[in-house]
Amino acid sequence: MTQLPLIKLQDVSYTYSGATKPILDKINFTLHEKQHLGLIGSNGCGKTTFFHIIMGLLKPDSGMLFFKGNEMRNAQHFKKLRQEIGLLFQDADDQLFSPTVLEDVAFGLLNLGVGPVKARQIAIQTLGDLGLAELEKRITHQLSGGEKKLVSLATILAMQPKVLLLDEPTNNLDSTTRARLIKILTELDIAYVIISHDRDFLAETSQKVLTMTQGRVTE
Amino acid sequence: MIFEGFSQGDSLLHKSDTRVKLVGAMALTLVISLCQSFFTGLAGLVVGLILLFLSRLDLNQVLIRMLVVNSFIGLLWLTLPLTYPGDMISFGSIVLSKQGIELVALITIKTNGIILFFITLLATSTVADLGHGLERLRLPTKLCLLLLFSYRYIFVVNQEYQRLVRAAKLRCFCPRTNLHTYRTYGHLFGMTLVKSWNRTERVGQAMLLRGFHGRFYTLNEQVMGKGDLIFLIIILIIVIGLVGLEFLFT
Numbered sequence: 001m002t003q004l005p006l007i008k009l010q011d012v013s014y015t016y017s018g019a020t021k022p023i024l025d026k027i028n029f030t031l032h033e034k035q036h037l038g039l040i041g042s043n044g045c046g047k048t049t050f051f052h053i054i055m056g057l058l059k060p061d062s063g064m065l066f067f068k069g070n071e072m073r074n075a076q077h078f079k080k081l082r083q084e085i086g087l088l089f090q091d092a093d094d095q096l097f098s099p100t101v102l103e104d105v106a107f108g109l110l111n112l113g114v115g116p117v118k119a120r121q122i123a124i125q126t127l128g129d130l131g132l133a134e135l136e137k138r139i140t141h142q143l144s145g146g147e148k149k150l151v152s153l154a155t156i157l158a159m160q161p162k163v164l165l166l167d168e169p170t171n172n173l174d175s176t177t178r179a180r181l182i183k184i185l186t187e188l189d190i191a192y193v194i195i196s197h198d199r200d201f202l203a204e205t206s207q208k209v210l211t212m213t214q215g216r217v218t219e
Numbered sequence: 220m221i222f223e224g225f226s227q228g229d230s231l232l233h234k235s236d237t238r239v240k241l242v243g244a245m246a247l248t249l250v251i252s253l254c255q256s257f258f259t260g261l262a263g264l265v266v267g268l269i270l271l272f273l274s275r276l277d278l279n280q281v282l283i284r285m286l287v288v289n290s291f292i293g294l295l296w297l298t299l300p301l302t303y304p305g306d307m308i309s310f311g312s313i314v315l316s317k318q319g320i321e322l323v324a325l326i327t328i329k330t331n332g333i334i335l336f337f338i339t340l341l342a343t344s345t346v347a348d349l350g351h352g353l354e355r356l357r358l359p360t361k362l363c364l365l366l367l368f369s370y371r372y373i374f375v376v377n378q379e380y381q382r383l384v385r386a387a388k389l390r391c392f393c394p395r396t397n398l399h400t401y402r403t404y405g406h407l408f409g410m411t412l413v414k415s416w417n418r419t420e421r422v423g424q425a426m427l428l429r430g431f432h433g434r435f436y437t438l439n440e441q442v443m444g445k446g447d448l449i450f451l452i453i454i455l456i457i458v459i460g461l462v463g464l465e466f467l468f469t
């Protein structure tokens with residue numbers, strides 16, 4: 001393959017302040033264009049931390065992070081990266097902070113400088129694509145768990161990212177919503193990484209499942 | 220908990236600019252809350268009723284809200300006429316104070332007027348729009364964000380607290396007047412605080428990832444139209460009229 005990988009981590013280490021052992025220990029990882037990866041690992045092994053490192057929410061102690069071949073070093077770099085990588089949080093309540101669904105889906109677009117009329121249009125379109133059109137006017141905190149999850153996915157997809165990082169998306173989902181999520185994901189033609197404990201879910205959505213143990217990612 | 224029941228509609232008041240409504244509500248409330256005369260109070264109440272008519276809200280719903288507030292005023296009716304010093308009027312064995320009755324009547328009229336202003340002018344906007352409206356009235360951005368986020372997360376914090384209380388109850392916790400109870404409640408409140416703090420961090424991160432840089436944009440860009448301007452002027456004329464009435468009668 002001659003194409004540059006989308007995301008590349010090279011010997012990245014991270015230790016939480018106060019911890020004795022590094023939670024990520026010289027991790028190496030690559031994600032290619034349109035690749036669909038699964039990531040599995042025991043509770044507390046550092047999967048969420050790994051995603052937060054990629055997004056620049058945590059700063060690695062050592063090692064390098066490349067996005068499309070460019071090294072990400074400062075806040076300016078990560079600002080660009082965040083426009084193209086979307087992270088779905090483990091808890092949807094953290095992600096939905098606007099009063100209504102439509103406002104939340106439009107939030108990222110408005111921040112990127114899209115005008116209100118266009119932002120509304122894209123938001124409605126995104127909700128429609130995910131089959132959530134009827135939720136548009138609903139109050140975010142009154143949604144059910146599954147609806148919250150799908151709406152948070154919409155808030156990220158509305159920003160038209162190149163990569164999706166999904167942190168345990170199937171937690172607390174009933175089988176119908178889970179099936180719906182599988183359908184949505186397999187129809188996406190962007191790259192994504194899914195953290196999940198649900199092997200069946202990963203089998204249906206990922207081309208390859210990686211395992212995280214002792215601060216490393218292995219096949 | 221369902222809020223914002225009155226915020227949906229297509230009446231004149233629902234469609235007006237939030238800033239106009241905020242300014243109007245503040246001015247009207249200020250005058251009525253400070254007035255001493257019955258006539259001003261009554262005039263305020265009439266203005267409130269006219270606004271209610273204009274807002275075309277469900278009258279039953281409004282009545283329920285009014286009843287809730289008036290039940291508190293009912294307490295005043297029970298106590299003030301009996302205890303307030305002034306000229307006494309006796310009904311058989313009951314002695315009532317004339318000034319006391321007048322005072323409660325004035326309070327009743329004023330309170331109901333003000334509630335009507337709030338219901339018709341403020342409750343006809345969503346909290347989100349009120350937040351944006353305040354921001355565009357040049358209130359500090361931080362305060363407006365505080366309002367918006369308190370509104371959004373009060374439910375989540377409440378849920379988290381209820382979950383902890385339930386967990387305690389399931390392990391046979393039963394509040395009594397003893398140290399164990401106080402300590403448990405201390406833990407419950409403390410834990411809720413810590414959890415809320417952690418959540419703010421995560422929410423902050425989520426916002427950062429979606430490009431937040433200190434300013435909220437709104438989907439409902441409101442432009443002050445001709446109609447809004449006229450509405451504002453009418454309200455201000457009414458306010459001036461009320462002030463005039465007050466000076467005339469005191």
Ligand SMILES: Nc1ncnc2c1ncn2[C@@H]1O[C@H](COP(=O)(O)OP(=O)(O)O)[C@@H](O)[C@H]1O
Nearest residue numbers: 016017023041042043044045046047048049050
């Ligand atoms: N802010 C923090 N400070 C210190 N330790 C933390 C912090 N956040 C997480 N950890 C610890 O790091 C470990 C990995 O956390 P996390 O990445 O969330 O794991 P996973 O998502 O794989 O379950 C956990 O043992 C957790 O206790």
Ligand SMILES: [Mg+2]
Nearest residue numbers: 047048090167
């Ligand atoms: Mg995790």
